[in-house]
Amino acid sequence: MSSTVRxxxxxxxxxxxxxxxxxxxxxxxxxxxxINLMDGENEQQSFKDKYNPTGQVPxxxxxxxxxxxxxxxxxxxxxxxxxxxxxxxxxxxxRATIQxxxxxxxxxxxxxxxxxxxxxxxxxxxxxxxxxxEIAKGRAILDDSLGxxxxxxxxxxxxxxxxxxxxxxxxxxxxxxxxxxAIVNETHWVKHPQVKNWFDTxxxxxxxxxxxxxxxxxxxxxxxxxxxxxxxxxxxAKGTEITLENYR
Amino acid sequence: MSSTVRxxxxxxxxxxxxxxxxxxxxxxxxxxxxINLMDGENEQQSFKDKYNPTGQVPxxxxxxxxxxxxxxxxxxxxxxxxxxxxxxxxxxxxRATIQxxxxxxxxxxxxxxxxxxxxxxxxxxxxxxxxxxEIAKGRAILDDSLGxxxxxxxxxxxxxxxxxxxxxxxxxxxxxxxxxxAIVNETHWVKHPQVKNWFDTxxxxxxxxxxxxxxxxxxxxxxxxxxxxxxxxxxxAKGTEITLENYR
Numbered sequence: 001m002s003s004t005v006r007x008x009x010x011x012x013x014x015x016x017x018x019x020x021x022x023x024x025x026x027x028x029x030x031x032x033x034x035i036n037l038m039d040g041e042n043e044q045q046s047f048k049d050k051y052n053p054t055g056q057v058p059x060x061x062x063x064x065x066x067x068x069x070x071x072x073x074x075x076x077x078x079x080x081x082x083x084x085x086x087x088x089x090x091x092x093x094x095r096a097t098i099q100x101x102x103x104x105x106x107x108x109x110x111x112x113x114x115x116x117x118x119x120x121x122x123x124x125x126x127x128x129x130x131x132x133x134e135i136a137k138g139r140a141i142l143d144d145s146l147g148x149x150x151x152x153x154x155x156x157x158x159x160x161x162x163x164x165x166x167x168x169x170x171x172x173x174x175x176x177x178x179x180x181x182a183i184v185n186e187t188h189w190v191k192h193p194q195v196k197n198w199f200d201t202x203x204x205x206x207x208x209x210x211x212x213x214x215x216x217x218x219x220x221x222x223x224x225x226x227x228x229x230x231x232x233x234x235x236x237a238k239g240t241e242i243t244l245e246n247y248r
Numbered sequence: 249m250s251s252t253v254r255x256x257x258x259x260x261x262x263x264x265x266x267x268x269x270x271x272x273x274x275x276x277x278x279x280x281x282x283i284n285l286m287d288g289e290n291e292q293q294s295f296k297d298k299y300n301p302t303g304q305v306p307x308x309x310x311x312x313x314x315x316x317x318x319x320x321x322x323x324x325x326x327x328x329x330x331x332x333x334x335x336x337x338x339x340x341x342x343r344a345t346i347q348x349x350x351x352x353x354x355x356x357x358x359x360x361x362x363x364x365x366x367x368x369x370x371x372x373x374x375x376x377x378x379x380x381x382e383i384a385k386g387r388a389i390l391d392d393s394l395g396x397x398x399x400x401x402x403x404x405x406x407x408x409x410x411x412x413x414x415x416x417x418x419x420x421x422x423x424x425x426x427x428x429x430a431i432v433n434e435t436h437w438v439k440h441p442q443v444k445n446w447f448d449t450x451x452x453x454x455x456x457x458x459x460x461x462x463x464x465x466x467x468x469x470x471x472x473x474x475x476x477x478x479x480x481x482x483x484x485a486k487g488t489e490i491t492l493e494n495y496r
Contacts, residue, residue: 053396054352067344069351076344096315096324103317104302106354148301 004029005077008051008059010037011214014113014177015070016058018169022074024207026083035059038230071102074166086163097160101167109145109174114138116181120222124230142178146192153194164202172202176212180219252277253325256299256307258285259462262361262425263318264306266417270322272455274331283307286478319350322414334411345408349415357393357422362386364429368470372478390426394440401442412450420450424460428467 007023007030009016023030035042035057042048042055051059052068059068060076067076075095078088089095115138118131149171152159159167175195178184189196202208221228255271255278257264271278283290283305290296290303299307300316307316308324315324323343326336337343363386366379397419400407407415423443426432437444450456469476 053399054356065341067341067348069348071351072344072348075347076340079340079343092324092327093313093315095327096320099323100315100317100320103319103351103354106351108302151301 004031005080006031006033006061008033008035008061009057010035011211012037012177012218013057014110014173015170017173017176017211017215018166019058019060019070019073019077021169021173021207021211022083022087022166023077024210025205026077026081026087028077028081028083038228070170071099071106071166074102075099087166089160089165094161098165098167101159102170104148105167105170105174108141108148109171112138112142112145113174113177115142115183116177119183120181120219121228121230124228139183142183143188146184146188146195149195149198150192153198158198168198168202172199172208173211175199176208177215177219180212180215182219182223252279253328254279254281254309256281256283256309257305258283259459260285260425260466261305262358262421263418265421265424265459265463266414267306267308267318267321267325269417269421269455269459270331270335270414271325272458273453274325274329274335276325276329276331286476318418319347319354319414322350323347335414337408337413342409346413346415349407350418352396353415353418353422356389356396357419360386360390360393361422361425363390363431364425367431368429368467369476369478372476387431390431391436394432394436394443397443397446398440401446406446416446416450420447420456421459423447424456425463425467428460428463430467430471 005028007020009020009032011017011020011034020032022028035047037057042052042057048055051061051066054068056068058070058073059066060073062076062080067073075088077083085094089098115135118134118138122129122131122134149159156162158164159171175184179199203212218228253276255268257268257280259265259268259282268280270276283295285305290300290305296303299309299314302316304316306318306321307314308321310324310328315321323336325331333342337346363383366382366386370377370379370382397407404410406412407419423432427447451460466476
């Protein structure tokens, strides 16, 4: 196995940013390859055959071995590079708690990203249409998820204990997109003060600033009404809405 | 830590059956506690506070430690009991591949369970309504997911290699429900012959038969038109449809 891994990603993707920040925080040596989600590079069959049949990023290559799904990548990197124990847990119980969060995340908070996607990206891909139902659905999942986070953060400083872990990075980068796109605003923060404190604390980390640069710009462009040429179809648009003809 | 764990579950739940079969296959000592999803025991605040804020099963208790999310439970049990290496992987790469599958599963195949849920359980909970859009959505995700499974099973005998792993149990039990409820039928099998072979192979395992008893009965009841009194609201009904007033 090589000592340097190759990281395929795009900075507008929340799960990509979570893994990228994990690697920066842990001084993991990696080469990066930005995948142009905007022109559908990842939707090409050759890309899917080579890397990931779903076309999704992030993807990690370690010599001939390829792994995708952000949480699987994080646990793999931890085994390979022996990260400081806070990131993926030192005991079986800690690892289980972090993994539990990561699966909850996929079913709950991650799906709330539909609020951002249908507010800001859907129009860039499919033009002006009535996306209000999808936006409302995303917002409902997001609101529900914020309630869980508030509950957990009222018991511990971080989501899985008193130290920052990969679970926090996963959750944090979902919220970064929502903040960049003004989906999460003062009303949410007032209702979820522990989440706000936690969000601010993580935002102060130098690597957060590095990783968040592009999505903050993209958010600002969309809030100014500028369209971004893209063909990107995230997993949020796959499956869930696949049968709604007007969203194809 | 105790040498016997306590397993909270219900046999109509696909993720519960996957974990239950894993424990049976590995001779794991466990006490079981059936959670009555039918009368909403799991939706009580006291249950959520004690075990799992989402109200979902399966849940594993190991003395004072509680963990939920089927995949997190599986990896935890593997660390505690040192399962034969095929189940959760012997190397970091194998573990990553199995974990990759488990996360893909949550985003894809698991959401296809909406086809079963809205065909068979929604009417029992909310009465006769037009669930056709939700059923179509579930079927689209299911069909899409079967294509992935077919692709993987054309390369390997099992989903993550040449031996059965927990990934297979997760996928298998989704399909068991679809078969019990006649959602997956001959048309699907003709289109996905590798999946059919794999499904039949796993069905022949003695523990598959033990674990599948009740869901096959429930499926038969629903196919005969019998309603089953229930208040159960799975994660499939949470969030995704939360904003559709008529499904509340």
